[in-house]
Amino acid sequence: DAGVTQSPTHLIKTRGQQVTLRCSPKSGHDTVSWYQQALGQGPQFIFQYYEEEERQRGNFPDRFSGHQFPNYSSELNVNALLLGDSALYLCASRQPGEDEQYFGPGTRLTVT
Amino acid sequence: RKEVEQDPGPFNVPEGATVAFNCTYSNSASQSFFWYRQDCRKEPKLLMSVYSSGNEDGRFTAQLNRASQYISLLIRDSKLSDSATYLCVVNPSGGSQGNLIFGKGTKLSVKP
DSSP states (O other): OOOOOEEEEEEEOOTTTTTEEEOOOOTTTOOOEEEEEOOOOOOOOEEEEEETTTEOOOOOOEEEEEEEOSSOOOOEEEOOOGGGGEEEEEEEOTTOOOOOOOEEEEEEEOOO | OOOOOOOOHHHHHHEOOOEEEEEEEEEOOOOEEEEEEEEEOOOOEEEEHHHOEEEEEEEEEEEHHHETEEEEEEEEOOOGOOOOEEEEEEEEEEETTOOEEEEOOOEEEEOO
């Protein structure tokens, strides 16, 4: 049983560019959340998707957007990249009715 | 006041030692609580959920004090493999609705 998977593993982009990160949840999980983890910090909640809709959003600008597909997989899009967007982007999924979230290996984004 | 605060660390302990991590949270209505461990440049992995009655999993014991808004994790008989960053995590809403709020983490280094 595959866990949460994310792609790509690493990415280097230039300021002003746009990026799309992808996540496939664990089998049987229907809710996907995205987090940003800067170096030396705990992960920060970006948003959560359920039934293909954004359910909750953290304190992130509109440059951060997402999507969830009918198969529960999800994308995170970031427009107009800033140097400060350099971080580890983590996707987490959970089962219906369960509290625990399980994380994928993350995508390390470097903006130069 | 930060939403989730942890001991700053780092904790450097010898093998076999007992080590305790503490955490406080600001939202008294918070519903669910967890400890995650994170190895260097890896994703957070769920260590254990924390219940009001306290819970134990082998060498690990977690306690929750709702009145004091305080969570603890005790590791007995530390192993080299316990070296990691331990993240205190709170779900303000509980259930499948909420996002997770992470502390900055406390780094543990177990030495031979």
